[in-house]
Amino acid sequence: MPKRENISMSVIRRLPRYYRFLKHLRSKGVVRISSTELSAKLGLTASQIRQDLNCFGGFGQQGYGYMVDQLCEEIAHILGLSNGYKTILLGAGNLGQAIASHMSFEDDGFNLIGIFDSAPQKIGKTVNGLTVQDIASLEEFCQADMPSMAVLCVPREASAVLVERLYNIGVRNFWNFSHYDIIMKYPDALVENVHLSDSLMTLCYKISNTPDAS
Amino acid sequence: MPKRENISMSVIRRLPRYYRFLKHLRSKGVVRISSTELSAKLGLTASQIRQDLNCFGGFGQQGYGYMVDQLCEEIAHILGLSNGYKTILLGAGNLGQAIASHMSFEDDGFNLIGIFDSAPQKIGKTVNGLTVQDIASLEEFCQADMPSMAVLCVPREASAVLVERLYNIGVRNFWNFSHYDIIMKYPDALVENVHLSDSLMTLCYKISNTPDAS
């Protein structure tokens, strides 16, 4: 790979947004777009978009702009969206089921191969084409078909135990919906946290601290 | 309220994390904590924590630290968590149901009073104690019991239409799980976006671009 060193997370977190919007443009048949047009549609500065893209290479053409389809593919490649990392999901509750179906639609670089739960009434149930397995068979399953990522849709306490088991098996990558702090325990893990209640509290702050809000 | 002007979102987004951790400490019976201890447990600098808190007032005591319970209450107050904003949820699919049950547990400043969907097989179903209503009765419901926040758990296209209806009714605050860009259309709305696929793609990047990752 060419440049790509010390890219900041601020930049990385904008890439999926670019990608989604470019896919949208492509689906509408748009072939070409300039950084200025993009910036207007996304509410960013043209400068920032060019700066961001140039962390990874010169994908545009002076005097012309960017080819929508090409840029789309470039970003997909940067993000690694065709890697299809084997993934298991822990916790087949409401949220787990929602995430499982979400991961089946989207082409986000992961391939869900197993769902686990500890509740007898959940085990055996089919969720998006996968049979929910007993968490007791986690190690056995992973020996046969080693997943590289685990989605945590279980409560905090369950996460602590599960992450330890998963770490021992060799799983290092986590999409974490629980409030368990994986990084503090395993600094070498790669974790993406989704704290829905944090997001909700942030919204609460915005509403509570905006003059005209009801 | 005392200071509180131009507080950056960087600061605000850390508050829920502080709050969660302080609640956790309190539940374990911890009475007092210093910024240094907190920083170690959260993986931040003590300086940043003190700086953050002092945006809102001096909640600590020199030579002593912070009272866990008091600080907890202060942050809850800053976030407005006791406001119980009346909330409706649009879209009773997997995700909508997960979020509905999530909002019932947590005391995050909102009070879910209605769930709506357009699919006949969903209407009439009970989700977390609320009966799923026909989206056709949205305006009628809101006239009687005006909600201040709406949770969007519907696809992008449905969101475009729904947000317009909600905006016309007077709803200005949105917790948005769809990919519809509310702010671009209604700049005066207060929106908190949760883009699960963006989060997943970010994780994909981290895994794909870390030397030893599998």
Add this chain to the structure above:
DNA sequence: TAGATTGTTAATCGATTAACAATC
């Protein structure tokens, strides 16, 4: 070629960290 728009460097802005005086 002339016009447009990129790629890239320099300037600005904001956020984080360090330092220390205030004070419990």
Add this chain to the structure above:
DNA sequence: TAGATTGTTAATCGATTAACAATC
């Protein structure tokens, strides 16, 4: 009082924006 830790100012660091030369 002495020790500890805050509140707050100053220094540093990083991210965003502006500007413009390169070039299609």
